[in-house]
Amino acid sequence: MNSLYNYAFFDEGSKREIRRAILKAVALPGYQVPFASREMPIARGWGTGGLQLTLSLVGRSDVLKVIDQGSDDSVNAVNIRKFVSGTTGVAVTEDAREATIIQSRHRIPESPLREGQVLVLQVPLPEPLRLIEPSEYKTKRLHAERDYSGAYLVLFEEIQRYGRVATGADHPVEVHGRYVMAPSPIPRFDNPKLDGNPALILLGAGREKKIYAVPPYTKVRSLDFEDQPFRVEDFGSAACGLCGASGVYLDELVDPSTGSKTWRCNDTSECASRRRASQEAADAS
Amino acid sequence: MGYVAVKGGSASIDASLERLKYERLRSGTSIDTADIAASLRALVDQVMSEGSLYAECVAALALKQAEGSPEEAVFILRAFRSTLQRSYYSRTIEGDSMQVERRISSCFKDIPGGQVLGASADYSHRLIDPALGAEDDAAARAFVDGYLSRPFSPRGWAPYPRVTDLLAGDGLLRLFPRDDSGPDDVTKEGLSFPSSRSMRLQVLARGQTGAVTALGYASLRGYGAVHPTVAELRFGRLPVYVANPEGGGEGPDDDYYLGFIRATEVETVIPVQVPDGSGGERIEFSVGYGFCFGRNETKAIAMSLLDYCLEYKDERYPTHDEEFVLLHIDSVEATGFISHLKLPHYVTFQSSLDSARATAKGKIDE
Numbered sequence: 001m002n003s004l005y006n007y008a009f010f011d012e013g014s015k016r017e018i019r020r021a022i023l024k025a026v027a028l029p030g031y032q033v034p035f036a037s038r039e040m041p042i043a044r045g046w047g048t049g050g051l052q053l054t055l056s057l058v059g060r061s062d063v064l065k066v067i068d069q070g071s072d073d074s075v076n077a078v079n080i081r082k083f084v085s086g087t088t089g090v091a092v093t094e095d096a097r098e099a100t101i102i103q104s105r106h107r108i109p110e111s112p113l114r115e116g117q118v119l120v121l122q123v124p125l126p127e128p129l130r131l132i133e134p135s136e137y138k139t140k141r142l143h144a145e146r147d148y149s150g151a152y153l154v155l156f157e158e159i160q161r162y163g164r165v166a167t168g169a170d171h172p173v174e175v176h177g178r179y180v181m182a183p184s185p186i187p188r189f190d191n192p193k194l195d196g197n198p199a200l201i202l203l204g205a206g207r208e209k210k211i212y213a214v215p216p217y218t219k220v221r222s223l224d225f226e227d228q229p230f231r232v233e234d235f236g237s238a239a240c241g242l243c244g245a246s247g248v249y250l251d252e253l254v255d256p257s258t259g260s261k262t263w264r265c266n267d268t269s270e271c272a273s274r275r276r277a278s279q280e281a282a283d284a285s
Numbered sequence: 286m287g288y289v290a291v292k293g294g295s296a297s298i299d300a301s302l303e304r305l306k307y308e309r310l311r312s313g314t315s316i317d318t319a320d321i322a323a324s325l326r327a328l329v330d331q332v333m334s335e336g337s338l339y340a341e342c343v344a345a346l347a348l349k350q351a352e353g354s355p356e357e358a359v360f361i362l363r364a365f366r367s368t369l370q371r372s373y374y375s376r377t378i379e380g381d382s383m384q385v386e387r388r389i390s391s392c393f394k395d396i397p398g399g400q401v402l403g404a405s406a407d408y409s410h411r412l413i414d415p416a417l418g419a420e421d422d423a424a425a426r427a428f429v430d431g432y433l434s435r436p437f438s439p440r441g442w443a444p445y446p447r448v449t450d451l452l453a454g455d456g457l458l459r460l461f462p463r464d465d466s467g468p469d470d471v472t473k474e475g476l477s478f479p480s481s482r483s484m485r486l487q488v489l490a491r492g493q494t495g496a497v498t499a500l501g502y503a504s505l506r507g508y509g510a511v512h513p514t515v516a517e518l519r520f521g522r523l524p525v526y527v528a529n530p531e532g533g534g535e536g537p538d539d540d541y542y543l544g545f546i547r548a549t550e551v552e553t554v555i556p557v558q559v560p561d562g563s564g565g566e567r568i569e570f571s572v573g574y575g576f577c578f579g580r581n582e583t584k585a586i587a588m589s590l591l592d593y594c595l596e597y598k599d600e601r602y603p604t605h606d607e608e609f610v611l612l613h614i615d616s617v618e619a620t621g622f623i624s625h626l627k628l629p630h631y632v633t634f635q636s637s638l639d640s641a642r643a644t645a646k647g648k649i650d651e
Contacts, residue, residue, distance in 0.1 A: 011370050038367040046625050061404075082295070123620070169637070207618050233636055251631055252635060266631075
């Protein structure tokens with residue numbers, strides 16, 4: 001443990017201030033609460049919003065999991081995990097079921113979350129209306145007046161242009177029938193997991209200095225039209241080349257020996273545990 | 286045998302960090318941080334200013350760690366700053382109390398107190414000096430001894446009058462009520478819009494030198510309606526006091542003296558049209574204010590232009606738009622978000638691929 005600094009890096013006053021913003025965010029699902037985001041020892045845009053949430057919440061009995069784009073081994077995930085455990089000494093895990101706090105960049109884990117867990121999502125651009133209105137002053141007013149016609153117009157224009165909604169990740173959602181929220185760029189595949197999730201989902205944007213939340217069992221709806229329903233990414237019949245899973249979010253790879261396209265589970269720890277389970281079953285038989 | 290996951294991340298990071306240290310030291314020499322503080326003063330000043338932490342030795346250490354990269358050093362300094370408890374706000378510091386080492390005005394040929402060139406590269410010819418390649422510590426000492434042995438007559442300390450006070454005396458300066466209320470601390474409350482002037486000045490003062498300069502330049506060249514004249518630029522030492530933390534007397538005699546900071550202060554005057562009270566208009570001069578830690582005259586002047594731009598909104602130009610200016614000039618934020626593009630994005634890219642393929646398929650189906 002790095003004893004040059006206070007437990008969990010921040011002084012206690014800073015942590016308390018961040019927790020106050022979290023409480024406000026929980027009370028107003030989907031509303032972006034401004035906070036005095038600190039400069040962190042990792043770069044702005046590399047997860048400082050999520051990191052500040054995690055550091056303000058982590059206690060000595062917590063178990064931490066950190067993933068980046070679905071992987072526990074991604075260099076940035078390793079780096080953040082090392083920083084939090086280095087300044088707190090808390091236990092770390094790769095198993096989403098064991099973790100009490102899961103900090104993630106751009107994915108919700110494949111295994112269902114449960115009550116009492118906190119999912120911390122790192123957010124680069126928290127404002128779902130930024131694309132249509134660059135001014136923060138004006139987007140705040142649009143939210144206050146619940147004027148989301150612009151958000152729908154973007155989807156409508158895509159239908160006009162491409163014949164379908166063509167959003168990538170970060171497809172906007174409506175939270176608790178009130179605020180439209182950027183789900184951080186999770187793939188559309190993960191949007192339905194936000195709805196009625198038993199875990200507390202916290203979203204932190206360090207550079208943009210905003211915290212927002214989806215409290216447990218909150219209704220979350222991806223924006224769509226009656227005749228153009230929301231669609232998740234379609235992997236067809238593709239299955240993971242390692243564990244054989246389908247119906248999960250997959251990474252597309254090119255096999256260097258054959259040059260052909262192959263698929264792998266994006267959630268690497270789930271993939272590994274599936275392979276362990278099937279190996280154990282094979283060993284037992 | 287069970288499956289063994291490929292675990293590369295942690296080992297790769299350790300190896301990368303070790304290699305970084307090797308690259309820093311591969312010449313077999315390690316620079317003394319005292320040398321950085323003494324010889325690379327402009328760089329130390331820039332890092333303190335953008336890092337918004339006045340600490341020469343810490344800035345020098347950060348520069349050593351960052352191999353001289355200002356963006357890295359500022360980053361390190363800011364992260365360190367986050368862990369420091371802030372116990373006091375200083376008393377209001379008046380630029381008038383500056384122990385001036387340099388002071389110039391472009392408004393008038395001569396000014397009360399006189400133009401003081403001080404040390405400046407402004408009038409040097411920027412011809413690279415090969416002789417400096419052979420300059421050593423002995424040569425430095427010899428020069429300093431010679432310089433200091435020459436007779437000089439000290440002026441004695443007395444405050445220099447402000448050039449803007451001359452204009453105010455003539456009734457040509459647009460005056461505002463004095464406001465010494467405490468700052469809206471952007472590092473504690475966060476920036477919100479519309480912003481207060483104290484917020485704007487803080488963000489500009491800690492802005493990235495290049496970014497502040499570029500936007501100030503744009504406002505001057507064509508994306509703004511600014512026609513400034515430097516009323517006064519001064520550089521020197523400013524004493525810093527805090528109120529007696531034990532309470533007690535409230536008078537200045539009971540304040541604690543913390544030391545001094547070296548700083549650059551600029552006031553530019555910019556003509557503005559104001560109603561003359563009888564239906565017409567007349568011209569007055571408004572003041573744009575620039576300030577930064579250490580010696581950084583270009584940044585301080587550019588800041589004074591942007592201070593003016595943000596005070597006088599003009600929808601035609603981005604340089605007069607507070608969100609455009611204030612949200613994009615911070616070194617840590619700008620470099621952080623640009624550099625995050627180096628992170629893996631395969632989940633989000635896969636999602637874009639899915640949509641791109643679906644739209645292509647839709648076209649073919651038609």
